[in-house]
Amino acid sequence: MILVTGGAGFIGANFVLDWLAQSDEAIVNLDILTYAGNLENLAALAADERHIFVQGDIGDSALITDLLTRHRPRAIINFAAESHVDRSIHGPEAFIQTNIVGTFRLLEAGRAYWNGLDGKAKQDFRFLHVSTDEVYGSLATGEPAFNEAHRYEPNSPYSASKAASDHLVRAYHHTYGLPTLTSNxxxxxxxxQFPEKLVPLIIVNALAGKPLPVYGDGLQVRDWLYVKDHCGAIRRALEAGTPGETYNIGGWNEKPNIEIVHTICALLDTLRPLTIGPYRSLIAFVTDRPGHDRRYAIDASKVERELGWKPDETFETGIRKTVQWYLDNPAWVGNVQSGAYRTWVEKHYQGRTR
Incomplete structure (x- = not known):
């Protein structure tokens, strides 16, 4: 048995689905079901007794303690987080509460549970914290990619809250001996993926014939990782990672945002062509977000060298699979586009097209 937090969100749900497709080991899945937590992501597990879903908050210490006491998991994997930079700019408090206070309370409950274990159960227990490369700040063109020794320089309320949570996890290992693992x-x-992030937003807007918003000049560079490859890396870290260590997980796919948009448009031109012309005609450059980091890049050498993990997908194969998934699942897309989502997008981009 393992305990997964945030397992109804994008990465967490993919992890839960992949885990149960490859293992008979049960999962207790704790998710508060905010706007980004969607039980429809887990519809395939509705009748699967190996999947125990609990709606609740990682900041609820009594609930966490009860789950640990009743289910006796051998590991906690923490995906639970507020994760959208723009939302953190407009409303940072939720990020402080979930990403910092929530992680602290999860660590406290996990430490108390671990201290009560004996022998091999205590030796084998792991607390795996899933984080982001954004904690490292921004890279200039030509600078080496982020490795695990890179200093933390977060530039948004989101990345600052994740940096704080990473530091707490590190401290709980070094102070209390809790066998933690951190992945960035x-x-x-x-x-x-909820359609506020770049890839699904571009796909969903394009299919609806809406403008495709691109921040600034679109030349912000990111490393792109197919989510199922990420899930494989997490499984491997849980299996063979060294307690107290951090592992940077990346796809070796540095690409500017505008190239991502052009690639999606080209795929849709082939798979679902518009009658009015190419999808590129829908691109609308909008005012850049405050403090927008220019470049992220991950050096994944350590996880490859020490754990033997490499991504299976290239960006070309992964993005084609992603576009096809959204084309094949219009009901999911329609359901996730709730009134709250439409209000957010309209509010956020209103008056920003230039």
Whole structure:
């Protein structure tokens, strides 16, 4: 048995689905079901007794303690987080509460549980914290990619809150001996991603014939990682990672945002052509976000060298699978586009097209 937090969100749900497709080991899945947590992501597991879903908050210490006491998991994997930079700029408090206070309370409950274990159960227990490359700040063109020794320089309320959570996890290992693992991943894309992030937003807007918003000049560079490759890296870290270590997980796919948009448009031109012309005609450059980091890049050499993990997908194969998934799942897209989502997008981009 393992305990997964945030397992109804984008990365967490993909992890839960992949885990149960490859293992009979059960999962207790704790998710508060904010706007980005969607049980429809887990519809395939509705009758699967190996999947125990609990709606709740990682900041609820009594609930966490009860789950640990009743289910006796051998590991906690923490995906739970507020993760959208723009939302953190407009409303940072939720990020402080979930990413910092929530992680602290999860660590406290996990430490108390671990201290009560004996023998091999205590030796084998792991607390795996899933984080982001954004904690490292921004790179200039030509600078070496982020490795695990790179200093933390977060530039948004989101990345600052994740940096704080990473520091707490590190401190709980060094102070209390809690057998923690931390992973810092690059930009994920793939099935079930809420359409506020770049890839699904461009796909969904394009299919609806709406403008495709691109920040600034579109030359912000990110490393792109197919979500199922990320899930494989997490499984491998849980299996063989060294307690107290950090592993940077990336796809070796540095690309500017505008290239991502052009690639999606080209795929849609082939798979679902518009009658009015190419999808590129829908691109609308909008005012850049405050403090927008120019470049992220992940050096994934350590996880490859020490754990033997490499991504299976190239960007070309992963993005084609992603576009096809959104084309094949219009009901999911329609359901996730709730009134709250439309209000957010309209508010956020209103008056910003230039």
């Amino acid at each position: 991943c690059s930009n994920n894309y793939g099935p079930y």
